[in-house]
Amino acid sequence: MTSAISVKSLTKTFILPHQKRTTLKESFVDFWQRQTYEKFAALSDVSFEVNRGEFFGIIGPNGCGKSTLLKILAGIYRPDSGIVTIGMADKGTHHAGTHSTPQPLSIASLLELGIGFQQDLSARENIFINGTLLGLTARQIRRLLPGIVEFAGIENFLDLKVKNFSSGMRQRLAFAIAAHIDADIYLCDEVLAVGDESFQKKCFETFASWREQGKTVVLVSHDANQIATLCDRAIYLDHGQLKSTGSAHQVIADYHAALAG
């Protein structure tokens, strides 16, 4: 089986100053004062492989580095050391010209409650902006718009500013957009945390169709049940360290064992 994502000894440390200097004045005035800071190892020496067409879970308590890891996979953060390799798309599956050079698998990310909306713009405007950021053309978005709106269940609120949305609506809209993106790899961070049952049902249907299409999904959650139902394999992170890798059930057993004792 070919790998979709290969992660080798990934390390990411955040430097947290005790007193954050966010102004030039502070930087100048306190120049002679040694700035004290703490190093926070968000990830240390993490390695794993995600196979193509696999549902891969990342589990761990709050602050274990799950979200940092996903942000690195999404290309938002850069690791201090270590390598993330994204697999190459098979020839012919990509839409570009016949002589196109091999392209890495495309990634759609759905991070932390919402793809990132501009609060003062309407849902419609945000759909266009986010869709474009995720690689769609305006024409494709116009074609997908009814489906997205229906999926999110926001038919009556399309021209309402997103800041007036409830967090559930926002999350539904974010997931609806991602669900309509044709990517090879989907990175999902706690997507099922919000939303009522009927929406969760839609999410599970989307996951099922991704599985059918052989998509790769990386799912971050602190809910062991979700990982158990959805994922084939998983990793368990704690304090930035990889504690366990293997089948989802094995990893969850390790996770529970660690929590218990």
Next chain:
Amino acid sequence: MTNHLHNWAIIWQLVKGDFKLRYKGSMLGYFWTLFKPLMLFGVIYLVFSVFLRNPMQNYAVFLLLGIIIWTFFSEATMTGMNSLLSKRDLITKIYFPREVIILASVLSSFITLLLNLIIFAIFYVSAGLMPGVTTLLFIPYLFLLFLFTSGLTFILASLYARFHDLGHIWEVLLQILFWLSPIVYDLSFVPEAYRQWLYLNPLTQFISYSRRIFLINQSPSLKQNLLLLIISVGTFALGYYFFKRQEYIIAETI
């Protein structure tokens, strides 16, 4: 190549969003943008032409062109500097080339500049002035002005992400720069000893060259034009390079 084209699609969507945000989609909003430089123009005209009896011919056209260019520069740098922060929700959630945000912000201001130029055209024609072939030079000047302003905004925005008081500092600098650029006065009023110093400010060149081609249909020398080209492209390249080096740090610190 398709990636490159897609970046422009992103810029276009962001510009559309910026316009909605800036003008709240209302006619009055658009009107307000045109009104802002006209207000500044009106008051300065009153002081310098009526109170101080400045005898310069076509002073209204002269002044308005300077103010329109200035308004673009100050608005583009101020909003552009803040654009990363105002789009932090996007930056921390999706990876896309960050420079797109800066370019979209400067482009929004640039479109306002183009709208303001329509007003200028009305003033120009009603003053009985006629454009000549050299006036066409204004098109490349606009392009260079865009490059220069974007380059500077790249630098300002990456610094602003770290130093939040740069906003106030830049506001003060802009006020100083307003009086040190030949906006309300002509360079010929400036004593020789000071004039060369004013030329260190590229806005001096943009404003005075534009006036020359509009008011007396005379092109600056080839050397002057080439220098402006080098400064603009150079500032853009430098700013872009500076910004790209900070790109990841921005997403983490913002």
